[in-house]
Amino acid sequence: MNKPRFEKSAPKKAYDKKPFAKKPTEKPAFEKKPFEKKSVATKQVIDKVEATVEESEQIVLKGRHEVVQALESAQKIETVYISLGVKGPIASVVRGLASKSGVPVKDLPADVFGKRFGDKSQGFAAVCGSFEYCTLEKIIEHANSGNGIIVALNGVEDARNLGAIVRTVEASGCSGVIIPKHRCAGMTEWAMRTAQGAASYLPVARVGNLSDALEELKEENFWVVGLEGGSSKKYNEVVYNGKVVLVAGGEDVGLGERVKKCCDDLVSIPLVGKTPSLNVSVSLGIALYEVLRQKSFFVKNI
Numbered sequence: 001m002n003k004p005r006f007e008k009s010a011p012k013k014a015y016d017k018k019p020f021a022k023k024p025t026e027k028p029a030f031e032k033k034p035f036e037k038k039s040v041a042t043k044q045v046i047d048k049v050e051a052t053v054e055e056s057e058q059i060v061l062k063g064r065h066e067v068v069q070a071l072e073s074a075q076k077i078e079t080v081y082i083s084l085g086v087k088g089p090i091a092s093v094v095r096g097l098a099s100k101s102g103v104p105v106k107d108l109p110a111d112v113f114g115k116r117f118g119d120k121s122q123g124f125a126a127v128c129g130s131f132e133y134c135t136l137e138k139i140i141e142h143a144n145s146g147n148g149i150i151v152a153l154n155g156v157e158d159a160r161n162l163g164a165i166v167r168t169v170e171a172s173g174c175s176g177v178i179i180p181k182h183r184c185a186g187m188t189e190w191a192m193r194t195a196q197g198a199a200s201y202l203p204v205a206r207v208g209n210l211s212d213a214l215e216e217l218k219e220e221n222f223w224v225v226g227l228e229g230g231s232s233k234k235y236n237e238v239v240y241n242g243k244v245v246l247v248a249g250g251e252d253v254g255l256g257e258r259v260k261k262c263c264d265d266l267v268s269i270p271l272v273g274k275t276p277s278l279n280v281s282v283s284l285g286i287a288l289y290e291v292l293r294q295k296s297f298f299v300k301n302i
Contacts, residue, residue, distance in 0.1 A: 059128045062125050068097065073201055077103045080124070082095070133205055142203055153178070180206070229268050
């Protein structure tokens, strides 16, 4: 007898469901951790390391004028490099100054020199140590024996602006520049190049807290004047007949509230056109020469 086409299968046994066992999760290779605010002590350590790294960087001066100025000012120089492609008496002048200062001179083939220092170095380069900042006390001493004018900067982060300011301050015969250690450009290679040798003669102090430095200057009878675009008082409406500190801020951050509170006067430079502001080095130059003009007037009329 034939079996039916569809035969009922035997009843299946009830499936005992076991609870799903979760596999142990593996720790990812890079686990995201919640943001942790750095402690004050940690931040101080980081700042110290960053400052040490920055200050230990070598400065390379390029160009015959910059090298000659550095040699004449007795700036610390490790080695002077001269391209063999240099023509004229300037090479002999540089060699003589280097010999007088006890600085070794190395000659390089023109192509090797160009690869190392660039084609715009005029065939001369000097490798120096890090820039030597002076103390605030040294600048005060220099101001007391000079014309009594100091420039202070806050938040000027462009090294070329700093270099241009140093050049203007030195050319005007003023006593020095003060910059903070943080959030401000230092005397790097670009600053030195823009200063065109002025940094070799002008004292530059680097302080931990600019507000504290300004308060110290006020105790030394300096009148602190801040350049502030929103001030109703114009820069030529102040009488500059004593020791003066001109303070300028970066184009983005300005003076800052703490520095403003330290100023005895806040002044502005009037603008007529549509441009909302001037470059910080230009603003300082305008105000600086107004101070010099007034001081010259007072000296003549004593």
